[in-house]
Amino acid sequence: MAQNIKVLIAGAGPVGLTLANELVRYGISVRIVDKAAARTDKSKALVLWSRTLELFDHAGYVNGFLPAGMPAHGAIISTGKEVIARISLDGIDSVYPYALMIPQSDTERVLEERLAKHGVTVERNVALESFVDQGAQVQSVLRKTTGESETLTTDWLIGCDGAHSAVRHGLGFTFDGTTQPSDWYLADGHITGLDPQDRLHIFWHKEGILAFFPISEGRWRVVADLGPAPDNAHHADPTLEEIQSLLTKRGSGGLVIKDAYWLAAFRINERKVSQYSRGRAFLAGDAAHIHSPAGGQGMNTGMQDAFNLAWKLSLVIGGVAKPSLLDSYSVERSAVGDQVLSNAGHMTEVAIVRNPIAQGLRNAVVKFAFGFPQLGHAAANTLAELDIGYPDSPLTVKGAHHSKETKAGKRWPDRLPPDTSQARFTAIGPADAVAGLAAKFPRLVQAAPTTDKLDSQNLLLVRPDGYVGFAGSASDRAGAEAYLLALATP
Ligand SMILES: Cc1cc2nc3c(=O)[nH]c(=O)nc-3n(C[C@H](O)[C@H](O)[C@H](O)COP(=O)(O)OP(=O)(O)OC[C@H]3O[C@@H](n4cnc5c(N)ncnc54)[C@H](O)[C@@H]3O)c2cc1C
Incomplete structure (x- = not known):
């Protein structure tokens, strides 16, 4: 007899695959379907940022990625003649102080x-x-390319089916935003003349941006903006000669592209849904938000949607938490999506300024600002997605008089004990208090030994995805219990 499948995931891009891995880790039965015949052979999203690496680390499978990637330690922005800013990831507060390319x-x-x-x-x-969301379950129609169809009933449906999401269309959600009226070129190939190789190189040339992202020894991604498009027609993909001509004109001199795996023209879309779920259907990744590739945040944001949703779904499916826990997914991830769209949009606007006076002003302001190390550090934290938090979430509760350093809603900076098969909050604080919470809520809480960074005045509940859910004073056990009682099934 066929297994009763709990979750259907539509789309096996990086977000659907992350979600599927997380759910199976928690013992949830899934099916994952993709309309394409094979996974992508393109380099597309090139960066796993520190925060995403931390989440894979906690999940127990970051080691799959590390040997396949190359660490990049920062970025250099220059005009080609003069360096405007250097951003270093070396000092960021993460066990992964780099971007994995x-x-x-x-x-x-x-x-x-x-x-x-x-x-x-x-x-x-x-x-x-x-x-069709039938209230108690979801009935989905799957169609093979051979024409056969299957009707599948599951408890939940997750749309990780990309920018043209069928789940989003089925929910009737609008994908509000714009398509930017300018064309861009992209090339992925072997380039000589760039040094150092473990940095992103960004040239703010007067005719437009030219950016290089290291992929592996000698292999780079190049992105260049071509300025306003004459019409809505899709721009032809570039030739190797056209890319070489941009390198010669806008680069620092001596840059040569030898061959290319991939040459493409593209336009930037900035779109997002206003809610990420309704009933038993959820959206994650590009199905919910698409934006400028500036900052390389798209795939990482989508993967973090998946991490956020997976632990909540697993606790609800396991009967440990009330279904209302799932309401926080849309609230939390939509706020992050808004922030990422806004940051990526600003980065793009600054990079493609064309007026020479505005360019001069931009270069001077950025050079001055990055003279202050704090600003470079803040920019690095934002890129690495370490400053993401959930200050306004319904899951964020400030108890009695907790210390300022460990604010509820913030990322917990230290490694947590692994939760390889069950999503649980980690109680951190005085030994008797955390042991008491773990004993009272064994399926929801694990107790952690105190760490150096812990302010012993606090009692904290850190969520399975590493954010502080509850922060109270060491004596506020009643506050912590009330927090857990609000989540737990009776
Ligand atoms: C040219 C290009 C360059 C990019 N560069 C960057 C970058 O540098 N940095 C960055 O962060 N991001 C970049 N991106 C964006 C990044 O690729 C996406 O953010 C990321 O792929 C999103 O992952 P996803 O799993 O949400 O969606 P997708 O990767 O789009 O995967 C969706 C999957 O769903 C499948 N699907 C669609 N409809 C259905 C259906 N009805 N039923 C079943 N399956 C379906 C598709 O076949 C696909 O496999 C780039 C994208 C492109 C196109």
């Missing part, structure tokens, strides 16, 4: 191989065609 094709391969080890295979050439 890894082609999306490899990221997907690592995730798919790990999923297969758990006995789950991506069902390819299978599209989610439609679905």
Whole structure:
């Protein structure tokens, strides 16, 4: 008899694969379908930022990515003649103080191989065609490219099906935003003349931006803006000669591209849904938000959507937490999506300024500002996604008189004890208090030994995704219990 599948995931891009891995880690049965015949062979999203690496670390499978990638330690912004700013990731407060440069094709391969080890295979050439939320379950129609269809009933449906999401369409959600009226070129190939190789190199040339992202020894991604587009027609993909001509004109001199795996023209879309779920259907990744590639945040934001949703779903499916826990997903991730869209939009606007006076002003202001180390540090934290938090979430509760350093809603900076098979909050604080909480809520709480960074005046509940949910004073056990009682099933 067929297993009762709890979750159907539509889309096996990096976000659907992350979600599937997280759910199977928690013992939840999933099916994951993708309408494409094979996973991408393109480098697309190139960066795994520190925060994403921390989350994979806690989940127990970061080691799959590390040997396949190359650490990048910062970025250099220059005019080609003069350095305007240097951003270093070396000083950021993470066990991964770098960006791991890894082609999306490899990221997907690592995730798919790990999923297969758990006995789950991506069902390819299978599209989610439609679905009906019946209240107690969701009925989905899947169609194979051969034409056969299947009706599948699951408890939950998650749309990780990218920018043209069928789940989003089925929910009737609008994807509000704009398509920027300017064209961009992209090339992925072997380039000589760039040094150092472990940095992003960004040239703010008077005719437009030219940015280089290291992929592996000698291999780089190049992105260049071409300025306002004459019409809505798709721009032809570039030739190698056109890319070389941009390198010669806008670079620091002596840059040569030898060959290319991928040459493409693209436009930037900035769009987002206003809510990420309704009833038993959820959206994650590009299905919910797309934006400028500036800052390389798109895939990372989507993966972090998946981490956020997975622990909540697993606790609800396991009967440990009330279904209302799931309401926090949209609130939390939509706020992060707004922030990421806004940051990426600003980065792009600054980079593509064309008026020479505005360019001069921009260069002077940025050079001055980055003279202050704090600003470079703040920029590095934002890029690494370490400053993401949930200050306004319904899951964020400030108890009695906690110390200022450990604010509820913030990322917990230290490694947590692993929760390889069960999502649980980590109680940190006086030994008797945390042991008491773990004993009273064994399926929801694990107790952690205190760490150096811990202010012993606090009692904290750190969520399974590493954010402080509750922060109270050491004696506020009643506050912590009230927090957990509000989440737990009776
Ligand atoms: C040219 C290019 C360059 C990029 N560069 C960067 C970058 O440098 N940094 C960055 O962060 N991001 C970049 N991105 C964006 C990044 O690739 C996306 O943010 C990321 O792929 C989103 O992952 P996802 O899993 O949400 O969606 P996708 O990767 O789009 O995956 C969605 C999957 O769903 C499948 N699917 C669609 N409809 C259905 C259906 N009805 N049923 C079943 N399956 C379906 C698709 O086949 C696909 O496999 C780039 C994208 C492009 C196109």
